[in-house]
Amino acid sequence: MSHALFPALALAILAGAAFALDNAAAALDRNADGYVSFGELLSDHPDLTVETFAALDTDQDGLLGEDEVTAARTTGLWPSDPRG
Numbered sequence: 810m811s812h813a814l815f816p817a818l819a820l821a822i823l824a825g826a827a828f829a830l831d832n833a834a835a836a837l838d839r840n841a842d843g844y845v846s847f848g849e850l851l852s853d854h855p856d857l858t859v860e861t862f863a864a865l866d867t868d869q870d871g872l873l874g875e876d877e878v879t880a881a882r883t884t885g886l887w888p889s890d891p892r893g
């Protein structure tokens with residue numbers, strides 16, 4: 810019985826990580842790993858540069874977590890949505 814709970818639990822944890830991002834960032838998180846990668850952000854913001862992404866990626870792990878997305882928005886570094 811307990812074995813059947815593991816996949817559900819794992820899914821719940823993964824979903825929780827994804828939902829930790831706010832809605833706009835979560836929409837960018839196409840593989841639902843809870844982080845926005847350069848490629849994921851680039852697909853919505855074609856004019857994104859490596860330099861801008863690096864400035865957003867404050868811990869330099871190559872991914873934007875919720876705190877980095879929030880910080881980027883707060884400081885105005887987050888690329889504006891080309892779709893308005």
Ligand SMILES: [Ca+2]
Nearest residue numbers: 838840842844
């Ligand atoms: Ca992702």
Ligand SMILES: [Ca+2]
Nearest residue numbers: 866870872873
């Ligand atoms: Ca990061």
